[in-house]
Amino acid sequence: MVSLRRVRGEARAEWGSFLRKPAAVFFTFVFPAILVALFAAVVGAGGGFFEEPQGYYFAGYLAFVVLLTPLSRLSSTVARGRDSRRFEKLATTPLTRVEWLAAHVAVNGVLIFGASVLITVLLLTVGGASLSFTPASAVVTVAAVVVAVAGFCGLGVLIGAAVSSEDGAIAVSNGVGFPMLFLADTFVAPDALGAGAPVVEALPLTYFSRAVRAATFAREEAVTEPLVILAVFSAALFAAGAYALPWQD
Amino acid sequence: MEQVEADGLRKKYGDTVALDGVSLSVEEGEVFGLVGPNGAGKTTLVRCLTGTTRPTDGDPSLLGKSPEEVDKSRVSVLPQEFSPPERLTPEELVGYYASLYPREETRDPAEVVEEMGLSSSHDTRYADLSGGQKSRLKVAISLVNDPDVLFLDEPTTGIDPEGREDVWGVVERLADEGTTVFLTTHYMREVERLADRVALLSDGTVVEVGATDDVIREHAGEPRLVVRTVGSAEEAAESLGAMAEDGTVVFENVAVDGIGEALDALDDADIEYDEVRWREPGLEDAYLRLTGGRNDG
Numbered sequence: 132m133v134s135l136r137r138v139r140g141e142a143r144a145e146w147g148s149f150l151r152k153p154a155a156v157f158f159t160f161v162f163p164a165i166l167v168a169l170f171a172a173v174v175g176a177g178g179g180f181f182e183e184p185q186g187y188y189f190a191g192y193l194a195f196v197v198l199l200t201p202l203s204r205l206s207s208t209v210a211r212g213r214d215s216r217r218f219e220k221l222a223t224t225p226l227t228r229v230e231w232l233a234a235h236v237a238v239n240g241v242l243i244f245g246a247s248v249l250i251t252v253l254l255l256t257v258g259g260a261s262l263s264f265t266p267a268s269a270v271v272t273v274a275a276v277v278v279a280v281a282g283f284c285g286l287g288v289l290i291g292a293a294v295s296s297e298d299g300a301i302a303v304s305n306g307v308g309f310p311m312l313f314l315a316d317t318f319v320a321p322d323a324l325g326a327g328a329p330v331v332e333a334l335p336l337t338y339f340s341r342a343v344r345a346a347t348f349a350r351e352e353a354v355t356e357p358l359v360i361l362a363v364f365s366a367a368l369f370a371a372g373a374y375a376l377p378w379q380d
Numbered sequence: 381m382e383q384v385e386a387d388g389l390r391k392k393y394g395d396t397v398a399l400d401g402v403s404l405s406v407e408e409g410e411v412f413g414l415v416g417p418n419g420a421g422k423t424t425l426v427r428c429l430t431g432t433t434r435p436t437d438g439d440p441s442l443l444g445k446s447p448e449e450v451d452k453s454r455v456s457v458l459p460q461e462f463s464p465p466e467r468l469t470p471e472e473l474v475g476y477y478a479s480l481y482p483r484e485e486t487r488d489p490a491e492v493v494e495e496m497g498l499s500s501s502h503d504t505r506y507a508d509l510s511g512g513q514k515s516r517l518k519v520a521i522s523l524v525n526d527p528d529v530l531f532l533d534e535p536t537t538g539i540d541p542e543g544r545e546d547v548w549g550v551v552e553r554l555a556d557e558g559t560t561v562f563l564t565t566h567y568m569r570e571v572e573r574l575a576d577r578v579a580l581l582s583d584g585t586v587v588e589v590g591a592t593d594d595v596i597r598e599h600a601g602e603p604r605l606v607v608r609t610v611g612s613a614e615e616a617a618e619s620l621g622a623m624a625e626d627g628t629v630v631f632e633n634v635a636v637d638g639i640g641e642a643l644d645a646l647d648d649a650d651i652e653y654d655e656v657r658w659r660e661p662g663l664e665d666a667y668l669r670l671t672g673g674r675n676d677g
Contacts (some may be wrong), residue, residue: 137480141479143479147472151467151505152467217462217463217465219427219432220459221455223455224481224525225480226480378426378432380433
């Protein structure tokens with residue numbers, strides 16, 4: 132049975148560690164803001180790949196933090212925890228793998244929610260985007276963020292468990308994350324990808340961006356289907372990630 | 381009652397045999413030392429006994445159950461080279477690990493920190509503590525659930541003598557309070573001082589197990605007095621009926637109160653000397669004799 136006390140304890144320790152690491156705070160909040168500013172300038176200029184209005188790319192901006200933050204944070208946390216024998220210690224306490232991962236999903240969920248709010252505000256104020264936010268679309272967007280974070284935290288654990296060093300884990304995270312970011316119907320439409328187009332449907336991030344775009348920009352598109360597919364992907368990644376945590380050698 | 385038991389434990393990593401039929405048991409309230417050089421299999425044995433690895437063969441038992449089934453609140457492990465989250469303070473770290481156990485089975489983090497002499501550093505992050513303070517904090521983390529059985533895997537490796545003394549003091553106090561301690565180390569002096577019983581591990585095999593004093597008495601040999609003479613050691617040794625070895629005169633089986641008598645014999649024979657060494661044999665001698673000198677730790 133999952134113990135809230137243990138999840139809360141693990142989350143509190145992770146949260147305290149995060150707040151005392153200025154570089155982590157910078158990359159979680161300031162880096163996405165810089166990205167939004169740059170893209171908003173490119174999109175505002177029009178032409179090339181970026182012909183759609185600003186609001187179309189909102190899902191892509193959110194996808195940036197929803198994907199890359201958990202991948203880099205969880206993969207490096209797992210690699211570091213294995214090197215410092217933290218998991219060996221945790222394995223001898225009552226904390227379970229599911230509880231550990233749930234705690235880290237909670238912390239990353241809060242961070243990414245904060246970054247998402249910042250991106251939204253910047254896009255509306257600086258980028259001049261037009262988004263159709265209603266209570267229902269806000270709920271769908273938050274739900275998509277939470278579900279996606281759970282899955283990508285699981286994927287981050289899988290990378291951290293498979294790679295032998297912290298630096299290697301971050302490198303592999305970027306190697307997996309950046310191609311996925313641009314292939315997942317975020318900034319570039321699938322029909323413009325040529326040979327890469329068939330991959331689009333196999334990426335969980337695709338369903339995140341479609342759900343968010345359907346809720347906030349293209350209201351005529353279906354929300355439920357991409358959200359359900361995203362949930363299935365995330366459940367599988369979360370379960371695989373929990374199983375892969377290096378509790379035993 | 382036996383608190384920790386290994387019955388024919390065998391562990392292989394590919395073609396490498398890390399443990400080869402290890403059997404031992406630890407009684408309630410005992411401080412049990414597991415000694416061996418690096419690579420002898422100490423950490424693998426601790427992992428088998430605590431459930432963080434599965435043996436290839438054999439049965440580990442902890443508090444009468446398999447390590448996977450044991451109540452984890454009654455056991456604590458300090459893994460070798462363990463390092464907790466570096467940006468938290470001592471009280472935050474002890475509180476964090478306390479939160480992983482049922483509230484009613486944990487001790488007050490502030491009390492544990494104070495008991496370990498870390499109150500003055502309560503707002504210092506782990507990364508900024510001294511080596512000795514870090515070691516004490518890691519032991520404090522291991523005590524927060526007030527365990528019946530505590531595994532300490534090389535708790536003093538890489539720390540200064542002062543820090544080592546601090547950890548030894550903690551283990552002695554735990555032993556007085558009746559906690560069962562399973563201590564692995566390659567520092568023979570650590571085990572001589574702390575352990576009621578000892579197992580000597582070499583290449584994954586237990587070569588001897590027994591009361592620490594008994595193992596030393598039975599296997600370490602006799603005390604020796606070694607004298608470096610100014611003149612020929614061979615001639616001096618012959619005239620005294622002693623042994624010559626590497627340019628020194630060696631008196632075998634000389635107790636501490638026999639040193640004066642041996643030196644008087646040197647003076648009576650007008651033999652000049654510039655260095656005298658006497659050493660009581662210890663666990664290291666026993667280990668070297670039992671393993672044929674395989675202590676490269």
